Structures are given as C-alpha cells and as structure tokens.
Amino acid sequence: MTYTVRKFDAVIVGAGGAGLRAAIQLSEAGFKTAVLTKVFPTRSHTVAAQGGVAASLGNSEEDHWHWHMYDTVKGSDWLGDQDAIEFMCRKANEVVVELEHYGMPFDRLDNGKIYQRPFGGHMSNFGEKPVRRSCAAADRTGHAMLHAMYQRNIKVNTQFFVEWQALDLVRDAEGDVLGVTAMDMETGEIVVFHAKATIFATGGSGRIYYSSTNAFINTGDGLGMAARAGIPLEDMEFWQFHPTGVAGAGVLITEGVRGEGGILRNSAGERFMERYAPNAKDLASRDVVSRAMTTEINEGRGCGPNGDYVLLDITHLPPETIMKRLPGIHEIGIQFAGVDCLKEPLPVVPTCHYQMGGIPTNYLGQVVVPKDGNQSTPVAGFYAAGECACASVHGANRLGTNSLLDLLVFGKSAGETAVADLKASVKAHKPLPQESIDRTLARLDRLNHQKDGADVHQTRLSMQRTMQKHAGVFRFKGMLAEGVERMAEIAEQVAQTQIKDKSQVFNTARIEALELDNLIEVAKATIVSANARTESRGAHVRDDATDTPQTPDGRDDKNWLKHTLWYREGDRLDYKPVQMKPMSVETIELKKRAY
Amino acid sequence: MEEDRKARINRLKWHCRRSLLELDLAFDRFWQRHEDDLDVQGEAALERLLELQDHDLWALVIGREVTGDQQLIAIIARLQEV
C-alpha cells in the first residue's frame, strides 16, 4: 500500500470547539497548521450544545471565579485537579470576551452586556444559592460558537482537511509524537501528516453505549489512537448519564419537561420518585433520578414488552403549555417514540451523555504520562483538549456549561503551549519512524483482506448492549466482572471485522470499521476501570459501595482519591494522585457532596 | 454507471453524518427505506438539503419551518415518515 507525506508545523485532529480554538492560536502566530476533520467543521458535535458556556462575568449579579471554582471542585466530587480547575475558572471571562470579539452573537441585557442565566450546580458565595453564570446565544450556543471560530480561522489561513479520517498517532522510539496517519475519505488515499506539534480535539465517545445522546460521529477516535500508541486513558469509569433519553433512540428530552410538571411513572403507573426523593421528587438531581429509574427497571417495574424503560408523563399538562414552553418535544415523541405526548406518556431511559475521562493532560494542554518516577511527564509534541482530554476539570462529574468552557480554555492553552514549543524547537522535523506508519498500513490491509470475519454492525451492537447492561448508570460487582470478560471476547471479534465493500470513494463501511477499532478501546478502558474502582464517586455508582461514616455515600477517600490510568497493553491499571493544590488559593477541602 | 451511483450514494450517506443525533436517526431511517428508490433528481435535492445548517435542517424535518422548494419538499416528506 502506498502513502504520501505532507509536512506542517502543527496538525490538529478535530474541528469542533476545542480544535478550532487551538487552531486560531497557531495560525495567528504564523505557523503552518492543518486541521483534519471527519465532517465539515460546523457539523461537529459542539453544535448540539444549547445550554451555554459558564463564566463568572457577574453581569446580572455578583459573581467570582473562586465561587465557580468551588462549584466545579464540588461537582467533580473532589476528583478534579484543583490547579486545572482554578486555571479554567480564572480564564473564563477572557475566553468568552475573545469569542465575543470573533463575532459570537451572545444574548444581551438592555445595557448591552452579555445576558446570563442560572444552570444546575452553579452557585454564588461557595454554594449558597444559584447564580446566573451561563452565557448563551439563543438555543444555538454551540453552533454560533463554531461559526464564529471557523470564520476567524479562515481569516488567519488555517488549512482545513475536511472529510479526512485520522487513523493512528505517529510516535517514534523515544516516545515523541510526530503527527498522524490519515485517510482522505473522498479517494481512500493515505497521507502521513508530519508535524512538530500534534493536537487531539476529537470529542467524546458516547457511542460506546447502546443508549446515548451523542451523534453517530462521537466514536472516540482520539482515545483509540492514543491507546494504541501506548498512551494511558484517565478516569474512563466516569460517564455522565442524562435521566431522560428517548428509549431506543437516545434523543435527549430536556430537564425542562420535568420542570414544567412532567412525572416519571413505572409499569404500575406509580409516581415512583416519591419513594426515592420525597421532597424534590421528579426534580431531584440527574444522578438520583437516573438511579431510581434503573432500580425500577431492574426490579421488574419497567414498562414495555421487555420492561426496559419507564414513562415520562405530561398528558396532564395543558397542550398549550407543552407546545409553547417545550418546543420540539412533541415532534421528538412522534419521530422517535411513535408517541403523541399530549395523549400518551413518553418511554425514557437513563442515557449516556458526557465522558469525564480521556487522554491525560495538564492545564497547559500537554499530554502527560508517568515516566521515570514522575507521574505527569509531558509527551513531546503531543497536546489534547476538549471532551477527548482529561485535564482534569470535571473529575467524577461535570457541571453543565463547563464543557464549552473547557474546550475554549484548554483549546487555547494547548495552542499557546504548542506555539511556545514550536518557537523553542530546532528547525527540522524529526525523522518519521517507519514502524509506526506500517502499523496503520497493516491495520488497513487486515481489514481489506479479512475473510470469515465479524460483521461491523453486529459487533458494535454487542459492545453497546454490553456496556449498557454491565457498566450503565448503576453498577454491580458481579455484572462488572462479567462485563470485563464479555468485552474481551468482543474485542477479539473487533480485531477480525470484515467488510464487503472494498471501494475507495467514501467507503462508509470501511470508515465505520475503523471507528469501531477506536470505540472498543474506550469500552474496554471504561469497564476495566469501573470494575477496579470499588467505591462510589460522582457518576460512578456501585451497589456494593456502602454508606458508612468513613465512606459517606460510598465514597472512599482513603483508598480512592486518585485518578485511574488504563493502558491498552494487558488492560493494565495504574493510579496517580489528584492535584489538591490550586495555583494561588487555598485547597478546597474534602467534604460530602450534598446539594 | 452502477459504480458511479454507488460512489455518489456513499458520498451522500457520509454527508448525512450530522452534529445532532436527531438528524442522524432520521437519515438512518431514510436510507433504510429509500436507498433503492432514490433517483438522480432525488439525489440532487438531497445534496442541496444537506448543505443546510443542522438546526435549520431539523426545523424543516419537524415542520417548524417550511420551504416552497418542491424538490426539497419531496425529500423532507420522506424524512418525516415515521
């Protein structure tokens, strides 16, 4: 198989929020920068974000980055690194104002300042009462953000490679990263992007679960590429679930539906949340509602022929309220559940939404790994930002609107660090290691010639169902252990997938087979890490982690206040301490996470 | 000719990968039902539809927005079948 080599100062994989933000930094500094993306930039998943981006601008009421920092540490259930969290919250105003200068049409107050609205978990004065911190552009925040940053990139001459799929990281014997191999989807051509700086901004991997709010494109390619190149994945057991995804489809039904009076019911028609959260009932926090729903389903009170969902009932609300206050919900019900929600309840299940873990980075956006006794040694030439990275600011649980902030702050930071490293580096590119390139070629060759292999669609489905059943929102010891074994079997099938279509032009079968190679690494990392962590923390909740005075709500700080690192080779696990020391302020001391 | 059609359809299929899960699902269903009956005019109309921004596209699919373009209407109607 043949390939060509193209040289750049920097190559960025991903043109969502994180990738576009990083690219601005590099191109503005005059470096020759390539951005690779599977889809047109403004079709990246960032477009789906509606809620807004957090920044303590204090435009409507008093606010402070230190309060935002406190909320984020608490939200993370103390697993977030406090230096990175301080860095992000302090930088928030700067990156939001920059975005405004790029032309982002934020909603405004009468006095012209950016309008801000409250969002779950964001409080004033160290957890006292809700604060208005989220900045939005109508219900198209993510889209407006991408649009503004894409235009800016065009101005500063970033070179886009649209509909290119990065395949593998190029890493030499010393461990330095020298670019990626990639395929032009239009022609099937293979190109090595040889670069001095490589930035991953490939987004999340939510498609490892059967029920997911994520678009099909979120296949964890960056994580798979990193794992195959020997880089560990951090805290992969932590996934945020949204309680109300449409059963069987995953499409998100906003919290607003319960806010307007929607009620969750089991097969007996019972409003079961009254038993789990007598005060907040259906409006209890996301994790409490998700766990209650799962318990109902597991104990045989689920609905439908397989008893595998519960019902979200709004039939008692006036139709005008539904149509006016909850636009789009009626259509979603009809499209994806075949249900007219004015007359019948909607089938819903807890649905995978956001990945807290990822490629380990520091607040400078450098990818860091344990080496020679140092827990966080930067990998030369390698950076990551956005949902694919773990800085770690979200720890065990992310606050809404903090991920758009994450991708702005750390996208910029990764770009800035790469610029500094490029300026300091010697002129020439390091020579390309042939073995590393050969690995991609061998993977493609295997796929092209596989006989009697596994079907991609079926194999992906068994991975997704196994994840959903064995490592879902509520986790059980025996199920996790069984899931680890099952996933190892599925991984063997993934290594033998077969495609019938061998054509070159936009061969979607090939693209999907290559994506599955990445998904399976994320699935293994998740289930192996979850099986090992015997406590409950944030989004990782185990039935066997008991609530005692030493381990409130099952959280075991004595043994588990540490980050997981999963290595692909031999499914090996390692751990590193949580950075409890912020950059300038006092440590936010451990406390029970209660709202 | 058959080869050409396959390449064109594959290209269109990839362009149906969107940022919103709602659209991914709607297009998935569309291809399962209509891959074989999509003629050249249909292909051209679909291609034009796919140029739209995702939120605008979704607004058309659920009928919150409407278009006067007959060819687009025909494709949208197929996307709306449940």
Ligand SMILES: Cc1cc2nc3c(=O)[nH]c(=O)nc-3n(C[C@H](O)[C@H](O)[C@H](O)COP(=O)(O)OP(=O)(O)OC[C@H]3O[C@@H](n4cnc5c(N)ncnc54)[C@H](O)[C@@H]3O)c2cc1C
């Ligand atoms: C329904 C929904 C609503 C949300 N709402 C909010 C919200 O209101 N506020 C908030 O803060 N967060 C929200 N989030 C989370 C947030 O949207 C994401 O975490 C964030 O947009 C991720 O951005 P990113 O830049 O890391 O990746 P993405 O935007 O997902 O971009 C990834 C990019 O990588 C490219 N790519 C991937 N693999 C490859 C490859 N192999 N080769 C080449 N290119 C590749 C893709 O083409 C794409 O350009 C929401 C998420 C969902 C699912």
